[in-house]
Amino acid sequence: MSSADVDEYVKTKLLPQHHDIVSALRALMTECAPEAEEVISYGSPAWKGAKILALISPSKTHVTLAFERGAEFEDAHGLLTGSGKRTRHVKIKAVESMNQDALRDYMAQAVRLDGR
Numbered sequence: 731m732s733s734a735d736v737d738e739y740v741k742t743k744l745l746p747q748h749h750d751i752v753s754a755l756r757a758l759m760t761e762c763a764p765e766a767e768e769v770i771s772y773g774s775p776a777w778k779g780a781k782i783l784a785l786i787s788p789s790k791t792h793v794t795l796a797f798e799r800g801a802e803f804e805d806a807h808g809l810l811t812g813s814g815k816r817t818r819h820v821k822i823k824a825v826e827s828m829n830q831d832a833l834r835d836y837m838a839q840a841v842r843l844d845g846r
């Protein structure tokens with residue numbers, strides 16, 4: 731589900747070099763979590779099921795995709811970083827470097843955990 735608020739964020743606040751990354755992430759999340767709602771949370775684009783599943787945090791050099799319950803994930807791909815109690819994230823510098831299979835797996839785990 732696309733959100734006008736997220737569309738506006740992309741147009742007005744996101745650096746142009748990150749547009750392709752965010753577009754690809756939005757498409758993947760729509761594929762993996764079609765019931766999730768796109769929202770703005772903590773000032774950034776996010777996807778919400780019963781609770782926040784994941785959110786995007788752009789910087790000048792990359793886009794971070796953070797999973798709210800990522801600390802509970804099985805990380806067979808070894809891409810998740812972070813040491814907090816709950817979240818884990820993946821830093822993405824280019825669409826070409828995105829491991830879409832890994833991201834699909836992480837997104838599916840986020841959806842499954844959201845149901846608990």
